[in-house]
Amino acid sequence: MITYGKQSLDQSDIDAVVKVLTSDWLTQGPAVETFENDIKNYFGAKYCCAVSNGTASLHLTGLALGWQPGDVVITTPLTFLATANCIVYGSATPDFADIDPVTYTINPNLVEEKVKSYQSKGRNVKAVIGVDYGGHPCDWKALREIADKYDLQLVNDNCHAMGASYFGNKQYAVKYADVVTQSYHPVKHITTGEGGAVLTNDSVIDEKVRRLRTHGMTKKPNQLDKNDGTWYYEMHELGYNYRITDFQCAMGSSQLKKLDWFVQQRREIAKKYDKSFSNIDSLKIPRPHSSIEHAYHLYTLQIDFERLLLSKPEFFEKMKESGINLQVHYIPVHLQPFYQKNFGFKPGDYHVAEDFYRREASLPIYPDLSIDDQGRVIENMVQYLNV
Numbered sequence: 182m183i184t185y186g187k188q189s190l191d192q193s194d195i196d197a198v199v200k201v202l203t204s205d206w207l208t209q210g211p212a213v214e215t216f217e218n219d220i221k222n223y224f225g226a227k228y229c230c231a232v233s234n235g236t237a238s239l240h241l242t243g244l245a246l247g248w249q250p251g252d253v254v255i256t257t258p259l260t261f262l263a264t265a266n267c268i269v270y271g272s273a274t275p276d277f278a279d280i281d282p283v284t285y286t287i288n289p290n291l292v293e294e295k296v297k298s299y300q301s302k303g304r305n306v307k308a309v310i311g312v313d314y315g316g317h318p319c320d321w322k323a324l325r326e327i328a329d330k331y332d333l334q335l336v337n338d339n340c341h342a343m344g345a346s347y348f349g350n351k352q353y354a355v356k357y358a359d360v361v362t363q364s365y366h367p368v369k370h371i372t373t374g375e376g377g378a379v380l381t382n383d384s385v386i387d388e389k390v391r392r393l394r395t396h397g398m399t400k401k402p403n404q405l406d407k408n409d410g411t412w413y414y415e416m417h418e419l420g421y422n423y424r425i426t427d428f429q430c431a432m433g434s435s436q437l438k439k440l441d442w443f444v445q446q447r448r449e450i451a452k453k454y455d456k457s458f459s460n461i462d463s464l465k466i467p468r469p470h471s472s473i474e475h476a477y478h479l480y481t482l483q484i485d486f487e488r489l490l491l492s493k494p495e496f497f498e499k500m501k502e503s504g505i506n507l508q509v510h511y512i513p514v515h516l517q518p519f520y521q522k523n524f525g526f527k528p529g530d531y532h533v534a535e536d537f538y539r540r541e542a543s544l545p546i547y548p549d550l551s552i553d554d555q556g557r558v559i560e561n562m563v564q565y566l567n568v
């Protein structure tokens with residue numbers, strides 16, 4: 182079965198993991214710090230704290246930024262659940278701003294409208310989380326301007342766009358956002374199995390994330406009320422075990438060396454899909470903004486099923502029968518029963534994201550997708566869509 186995404190591992194990744202497995206440290210050892218340094222260097226961040234998964238990185242970000250009941254945090258409806266759930270973990274109020282119909286990322290004009298509307302009701306928006314959806318960076322210049330104008334915290338849920346560039350800069354994420362979160366799940370550009378990280382240029386945020394990653398424990402002399410000896414630690418705030426292991430980090434460092442190549446492979450596949458589908462009226466290929474270079478975590482095709490002879494579920498079923506498991510990214514978060522029931526969202530609230538959802542199909546894209554399999558995807562698409 183051809184899936185929409187998959188890890189690319191080779192002997193160098195296996196060797197890196199095996200080396201750690203035969204060392205003294207399986208967790209809390211030197212490979213974690215090495216990986217954090219590698220990530221810092223690649224993405225140009227002053228600080229990086231590696232954690233157990235991308236959801237943990239979002240949770241710790243919300244805690245470090247002090248989100249609490251009464252705070253409003255705005256994000257995009259077109260994202261994975263975790264982006265919005267991290268707002269609810271701390272009992273802050275989630276809200277959404279619809280996407281831009283061309284880039285599919287959060288629309289800064291709608292963010293500003295929403296912030297003003299809250300202000301007019303005497304409520305302050307605390308933060309905005311942008312998601313570099315599918316590998317296309319958000320309009321970070323505009324979002325930064327809004328954040329500065331209204332004193333908002335700005336977070337980049339960046340895990341789709343590792344290796345993308347914005348105005349020619351691959352280190353854009355930490356340049357514009359106060360905090361950047363990443364996930365290293367196997368479908369992402371680089372993997373540690375499960376894993377994630379919080380990147381920032383702010384030492385206070387980094388210190389807090391580090392403490393909360395390990396139960397809120399501290400051994401730092403300047404943070405202790407007293408000191409009974411070398412074993413002594415204190416806990417002043419409630420933390421978690423969100424640590425990542427050394428063998429995962431060894432895999433991460435090895436994978437990171439290949440990130441540019443992985444992105445290049447994804448771009449080649451995207452180019453082939455673009456060429457095959459660009460002249461078909463009922464299909465809309467991705468149209469990256471001129472200021473960015475796409476990282477193609479996803480290749481999202483918009484299909485006008487109303488003009489075709491079959492429905493979206495029928496099309497997905499037929500592709501699956503032919504061994505191709507397409508995916509949909511995403512069911513807009515505000516339509517989830519949990520968000521409708523607890524926060525009063527309803528169908529029609531964010532119609533650009535909802536229209537997008539009705540038409541979207543994520544095609545297989547990953548570095549190890551063979552030329553033959555790319556051809557199979559294209560042939561089957563053309564056959565079933567009858568285009």
Ligand SMILES: Cc1ncc(COP(=O)(O)O)c(C=O)c1O
Nearest residue numbers: 234235236261263338364365366
């Ligand atoms: C945009 C986005 N944010 C957060 C996450 C959560 O990452 P993880 O699965 O590592 O917890 C994902 C994972 O798919 C994601 O796509």
